[in-house]
Amino acid sequence: MSDAPLMIAYADLDKSFDGGRVKAVDAVSLGVAAGEFLAIVGGSGSGKTTLLRLTNRLIDADRGQIRIAGEDIRTADPIALRRRIGYVFQSAALFPHLSVAANIGITPKLLGWPARAIAARVDELLDLVRLDRAAHRDRFPQELSGGQRQRVGVARALAARPQIVLMDEPFGALDPLTRDALGEDFRALHERLGLTTIMITHDITEALLLADRVAVMRGGQLLAQGTPAELSHSDDAYVGELLRTPRRQAARLAELLPRDDRA
Amino acid sequence: MNPFSDPRWGEALAHLPDYLGNHVRVSIAALALGLAVSLPLAIIARNRPALRATLLGFASIVQTVPGLALLALFYPLLLALAALSLQWFGVGFSAFGFLPAVLALALYSMLPVLRNTITGLNGVDPALIEAAQGVGMTPRQTLTMVELPLALPVMMAGIRTAAVWVIGTATLSTPIGQSSLGNYIFAGLQTQNWVLVLFGCAAAAVLALAVDQLLALVETGLRLRSRARAALGGIGIVALVAATLAPSWGQTKSSYMVGAKTFAEQYVLSALIAQRLRAAGLSATTREGLGSNVIYDAVASGDIDVYVDYSGTLWANQFHHSDIKPRAELLADLKLELAKAKVTLLGELGFENAYALVMPRARAEALKIRSIADLAAHAATLSIAGDYEFFSRPEWAGLQRAYGLAFHAQRTMQPDFMYAAAGSGEVDVIAGYTSDGLIAKYDLVVLDDPRHAIPPYDAIVLLAPQRAGDAALRAALQPLLGRIDIATMRQANLRAAGGDGASSQDAVARWLWDRIGQR
Numbered sequence: 046m047s048d049a050p051l052m053i054a055y056a057d058l059d060k061s062f063d064g065g066r067v068k069a070v071d072a073v074s075l076g077v078a079a080g081e082f083l084a085i086v087g088g089s090g091s092g093k094t095t096l097l098r099l100t101n102r103l104i105d106a107d108r109g110q111i112r113i114a115g116e117d118i119r120t121a122d123p124i125a126l127r128r129r130i131g132y133v134f135q136s137a138a139l140f141p142h143l144s145v146a147a148n149i150g151i152t153p154k155l156l157g158w159p160a161r162a163i164a165a166r167v168d169e170l171l172d173l174v175r176l177d178r179a180a181h182r183d184r185f186p187q188e189l190s191g192g193q194r195q196r197v198g199v200a201r202a203l204a205a206r207p208q209i210v211l212m213d214e215p216f217g218a219l220d221p222l223t224r225d226a227l228g229e230d231f232r233a234l235h236e237r238l239g240l241t242t243i244m245i246t247h248d249i250t251e252a253l254l255l256a257d258r259v260a261v262m263r264g265g266q267l268l269a270q271g272t273p274a275e276l277s278h279s280d281d282a283y284v285g286e287l288l289r290t291p292r293r294q295a296a297r298l299a300e301l302l303p304r305d306d307r308a
Numbered sequence: 309m310n311p312f313s314d315p316r317w318g319e320a321l322a323h324l325p326d327y328l329g330n331h332v333r334v335s336i337a338a339l340a341l342g343l344a345v346s347l348p349l350a351i352i353a354r355n356r357p358a359l360r361a362t363l364l365g366f367a368s369i370v371q372t373v374p375g376l377a378l379l380a381l382f383y384p385l386l387l388a389l390a391a392l393s394l395q396w397f398g399v400g401f402s403a404f405g406f407l408p409a410v411l412a413l414a415l416y417s418m419l420p421v422l423r424n425t426i427t428g429l430n431g432v433d434p435a436l437i438e439a440a441q442g443v444g445m446t447p448r449q450t451l452t453m454v455e456l457p458l459a460l461p462v463m464m465a466g467i468r469t470a471a472v473w474v475i476g477t478a479t480l481s482t483p484i485g486q487s488s489l490g491n492y493i494f495a496g497l498q499t500q501n502w503v504l505v506l507f508g509c510a511a512a513a514v515l516a517l518a519v520d521q522l523l524a525l526v527e528t529g530l531r532l533r534s535r536a537r538a539a540l541g542g543i544g545i546v547a548l549v550a551a552t553l554a555p556s557w558g559q560t561k562s563s564y565m566v567g568a569k570t571f572a573e574q575y576v577l578s579a580l581i582a583q584r585l586r587a588a589g590l591s592a593t594t595r596e597g598l599g600s601n602v603i604y605d606a607v608a609s610g611d612i613d614v615y616v617d618y619s620g621t622l623w624a625n626q627f628h629h630s631d632i633k634p635r636a637e638l639l640a641d642l643k644l645e646l647a648k649a650k651v652t653l654l655g656e657l658g659f660e661n662a663y664a665l666v667m668p669r670a671r672a673e674a675l676k677i678r679s680i681a682d683l684a685a686h687a688a689t690l691s692i693a694g695d696y697e698f699f700s701r702p703e704w705a706g707l708q709r710a711y712g713l714a715f716h717a718q719r720t721m722q723p724d725f726m727y728a729a730a731g732s733g734e735v736d737v738i739a740g741y742t743s744d745g746l747i748a749k750y751d752l753v754v755l756d757d758p759r760h761a762i763p764p765y766d767a768i769v770l771l772a773p774q775r776a777g778d779a780a781l782r783a784a785l786q787p788l789l790g791r792i793d794i795a796t797m798r799q800a801n802l803r804a805a806g807g808d809g810a811s812s813q814d815a816v817a818r819w820l821w822d823r824i825g826q827r
Contacts, residue, residue: 101442103438103441103442124444124445124446125444127441127442127443127444128443128444132439132442132443134435134438134439134442135435136435138435138436138438138439139439140436140439140440140454141436141458142454142457142458142533151443152443152444155443155444155445155449156444185533201443205444
């Protein structure tokens with residue numbers, strides 16, 4: 046773990062559903078440094094989405110503690126907390142009855158920003174996510190492609206200038222090319238804006254390529270965490286299995302796509 | 309021949325501003341009240357399964373109550389409430405007409421609004437509700453900014469259904485004293501004036517379609533987020549309401565309200581009274597088609613000023629006496645009873661409209677039946693038909709007791725069809741009315757009542773408490789008292805059932821006045 050102060054710290058966190066029958070998050074402790082990009086990888090039912098939802102108090106933990114910038118979030122007003130944390134939803138989840146501009150400007154509007162400031166911020170964000178201002182501002186979500194929609198989703202998350210962005214499988218429903226472009230673009234935004242990002246994904250390759258650090262979850266428990274290099278030395282069988290696919294693909298691709306100068 | 313040259317079209321059109329205006333007024337008020345109650349209830353109940361089931365169950369049960377009965381039930385309920393309110397708070401209100409109609413129709417509008425609002429809200433994608441929470445909306449903001457806008461098309465569909473139901477059912481508010489397009493239908497059915505029935509149905513249908521289409525415009529406007537469409541629909545509705553309300557604002561409030569029950573003779577007599585009042589320089593309007601349970605309370609509470617009732621009806625139904633007295637004695641006692649309620653019995657018109665057992669002359673002669681006593685011997689092989697209330701009235705119990713009548717079968721019929729049924733032999737005996745002109749038309753004979761089981765039914769004029777000392781009103785009505793004999797009234801009633809231009813109640817009332825005024 047780096048020396049930077051922790052932006053988000055999970056300590057011994059438990060969360061179960063259905064009256065305790067399903068343990069979704071089981072004794073998870075994890076720290077995310079300020080400015081870090083953490084990817085949490087796991088299959089369905091691994092508890093990764095639950096962990097994300099606990100972070101902005103969409104749900105509350107049964108036991109344990111979450112600190113954000115040192116403050117225990119149980120003492121924070123959940124509404125105010127959510128307004129200062131950006132959240133990018135699976136398949137964007139844009140409001141279909143609102144225009145692109147109104148979707149992006151929703152959190153500033155809830156915070157009571159003046160209309161002119163919101164409009165200026167919307168234009169700024171459209172530039173930031175590389176959507177043409179004039180062509181997209183007044184359109185409705187159903188008129189956009191999947192990639193454009195998720196760009197709007199990212200812009201909406203960033204609108205109120207959060208320091209933290211939570212992403213729930215943000216690029217999962219996109220075609221590989223769009224997905225790659227969006228991932229790269231977001232990574233650049235993360236650097237440029239000095240964000241602290243947690244991204245949930247089931248795709249280990251995406252996690253390795255985008256994140257500074259990767260955490261692996263299974264059955265509600267945190268199995269391993271570390272940089273890609275650190276993970277590659279993990280002796281956990283499940284982690285080894287997860288890494289086998291990208292390794293094999295990398296080797297195969299290297300064979301298939303020899304550089305001209307090596308031919 | 310031009311079918312629109314029939315003078316009844318003109319008569320129907322003349323009433324349109326009044327009836328349509330009242331119809332729209334009562335429908336809009338009921339719909340507004342229904343929405344104001346149903347929408348918050350639906351929002352509260354949507355995530356509470358027990359409450360939701362209870363509410364929808366209640367609204368469904370209300371829906372199964374026939375509209376006419378629901379409306380009729382609200383009148384006594386409100387009358388009791390008004391009495392309580394007067395006793396406890398010193399404030400009374402009119403339980404007649406507008407208020408019971410609005411309450412009953414509002415109740416009627418609840419089911420589609422409740423059901424569609426709950427369905428619409430519960431149909432919003434949970435991912436969007438989570439997104440709303442995620443971007444920092446409070447539960448109230450989630451409701452108003454995300455859930456309601458997304459549920460709106462489904463909710464609007466429910467509101468449209470409710471609007472059409474309310475406008476249709478409002479035609480049934482006529483018998484509880486609320487003028488509506490139903491006045492055409494009730495009057496037309498009673499006087500066999502099919503032009504009026506058709507006119508009323510068509511007007512109500514056109515109004516319902518117009519409102520439905522305008523709401524549809526608002527709905528698609530909201531769904532397609534087209535401000536222009538939504539605004540156009542909204543303006544259309546406002547314009548429709550304004551246009552139908554404007555003519556009735558222009559009318560001066562009438563000083564005298566003349567009531568009429570739901571049959572042809574009553575329509576004619578109320579028209580006659582209104583004509584006499586106008587001839588005396590007083591302004592008068594008629595309030596027709598009032599249920600016989602409603603009309604006496606309406607005069608006692610001053611909602612109408614004058615109407616014609618029948619001594620035996622009041623004696624047995626209103627004051628619940630089971631003993632039957634000779635005419636003069638019954639009238640004197642009735643006068644005392646009415647005085648207790650401060651209702652004035654101004655006098656008798658001169659004829660009786662009693663229930664009587666009636667059968668085809670040829671059949672009666674063949675069976676040698678001249679009185680009900682003769683009939684009793686043959687009753688076991690004969691069938692009898694009566695109007696909707698006859699078999700539950702004390703007269704029927706009295707007849708059965710006095711003569712030991714037991715018929716082979718008994719049926720209930722619309723009074724106007726009853727005589728034709730007797731004439732064609734479809735039923736053997738009917739419980740008709742002595743003043744009905746159809747007795748002569750179908751060659752029927754009224755059977756004697758030697759044991760006086762049926763009380764006297766003198767037509768009497770009643771005045772509301774506030775009109776007791778009204779000399780101008782008394783003077784205007786004086787020329788009618790004791791002047792209408794049974795033969796004249798039968799002729800008038802036959803004319804009213806004529807089904808042509810001369811059968812309108814105003815025309816018959818003028819004819820009647822010509823006959824009695826010159827004597």
